[in-house]
Amino acid sequence: MTAPHHPPTVVLAERLARAQSATRAAGLDALLISPGPDLRYLTGYDALPLERLTCLVLPADGDPRVVVPLLERPAAEASPLGDLGAELVAWGETEDPYALVASLLTRGDRVAVDNHMWAEKVLRLRAAMPGAEQHLAGAVLRELRIRKAPDEVEALRRAGAAIDRVHAQVPQWLRAGRTEREVGRDIADAILAEGHVTVDFVIVASGPNGASPHHEVSDRVIESGDPVVVDIGGTMPDGYCSDETRTYCVGEPPADFAAYYDVLLAAQKAACDHVAPGVSAESVDAAARQVIAAAGYGDFFVHRTGHGIGLETHEEPYIVGGNTEVLDAGMAFSIEPGIYLPGRHGARIEDIVVCGETGGERVNLRPRELVIL
Numbered sequence: 143m144t145a146p147h148h149p150p151t152v153v154l155a156e157r158l159a160r161a162q163s164a165t166r167a168a169g170l171d172a173l174l175i176s177p178g179p180d181l182r183y184l185t186g187y188d189a190l191p192l193e194r195l196t197c198l199v200l201p202a203d204g205d206p207r208v209v210v211p212l213l214e215r216p217a218a219e220a221s222p223l224g225d226l227g228a229e230l231v232a233w234g235e236t237e238d239p240y241a242l243v244a245s246l247l248t249r250g251d252r253v254a255v256d257n258h259m260w261a262e263k264v265l266r267l268r269a270a271m272p273g274a275e276q277h278l279a280g281a282v283l284r285e286l287r288i289r290k291a292p293d294e295v296e297a298l299r300r301a302g303a304a305i306d307r308v309h310a311q312v313p314q315w316l317r318a319g320r321t322e323r324e325v326g327r328d329i330a331d332a333i334l335a336e337g338h339v340t341v342d343f344v345i346v347a348s349g350p351n352g353a354s355p356h357h358e359v360s361d362r363v364i365e366s367g368d369p370v371v372v373d374i375g376g377t378m379p380d381g382y383c384s385d386e387t388r389t390y391c392v393g394e395p396p397a398d399f400a401a402y403y404d405v406l407l408a409a410q411k412a413a414c415d416h417v418a419p420g421v422s423a424e425s426v427d428a429a430a431r432q433v434i435a436a437a438g439y440g441d442f443f444v445h446r447t448g449h450g451i452g453l454e455t456h457e458e459p460y461i462v463g464g465n466t467e468v469l470d471a472g473m474a475f476s477i478e479p480g481i482y483l484p485g486r487h488g489a490r491i492e493d494i495v496v497c498g499e500t501g502g503e504r505v506n507l508r509p510r511e512l513v514i515l
């Protein structure tokens with residue numbers, strides 16, 4: 143049985159109702175949401191972001207309406223919007239959709255636009271509503287999206303299992319004499335073959351490239367004795383994302399690499415073990431960082447420990463020093479400490495972890511010990 147590509151109508155209706163009550167509580171008059179993860183979360187409509195305006199107009203009180211270009215109307219009707227009963231307000235090529243949005247609001251003194259709305263749309267809405275204060279809808283929607291419901295956690299488990307199946311095949315492609323790019327192509331094909339609809343990123347960072355956390359792929363030929371950081375992810379048909387890193391070694395690892403890999407493994411485990419409702423995001427970061435610093439590698443762990451994940455690969459909560467956000471059941475995020483020795487090599491281990499009622503649950507289950515090929 144294949145998983146549904148969008149939540150049931152009743153779930154979407156409940157999300158819209160919760161968003162409206164959060165909008166009222168924030169003292170806002172309306173949310174204006176263009177295509178992207180917020181629109182998909184609230185309505186199930188996975189609209190393409192285009193230059194023509196598509197916009198959910200969600201007043202604090204009253205019925206939601208969706209402004210759509212006339213030529214997008216059939217696609218919108220075929221989407222979950224059709225069952226949701228939200229009125230579609232179509233506009234023709236010579237009409238002004240921004241004035242149309244403004245005309246749909248009985249009160250529009252304080253409106254909030256989605257955080258990823260294109261600047262040209264934000265500015266044209268401002269021009270159409272010169273009296274309105276513009277705010278970010280993220281302040282309202284983060285509270286809904288940050289805690290995943292059980293069906294969303296299930297979606298993250300499916301994404302985790304799919305990317306696990308890709309990692310399981312990596313050893314057959316990672317060989318001395320091949321380039322990072324060649325290996326990356328095999329991995330990208332497998333990301334799609336294992337059930338994702340898009341390949342979001344493929345990092346194959348061999349030897350000294352492993353010391354650059356966001357290296358992608360290059361024409362470097364992998365050599366015997368190279369550690370290789372493989373960090374990969376994609377988006378599933380239901381919109382939920384995968385993201386998993388394992389570090390491999392082609393042949394026997396260099397001695398200085400072997401010395402820190404076990405430190406990294408212990409740090410990643412310490413952070414995962416620390417996850418529980420009531421602990422702060424920054425304390426999870428600290429749990430990993432302490433282990434690495436105590437072993438003398440603190441200066442070589444140059445990024446935060448993790449990021450939230452869901453309909454976006456990077457979303458709240460961020461697992462970083464200074465973030466005092468208290469973790470709660472349903473929050474999902476990566477735990478991905480790394481150690482990077484410039485000019486030499488690097489390593490990272492990453493799992494997606496969901497905070498449960500009593501502790502964290504990893505959705506990536508591939509072995510984390512160094513894989514020597």
Ligand code: ZN
Binds near residue numbers: 375
């Ligand atoms: Zn990653």
Ligand code: ZN
Binds near residue numbers: 385449476478492
């Ligand atoms: Zn990540």
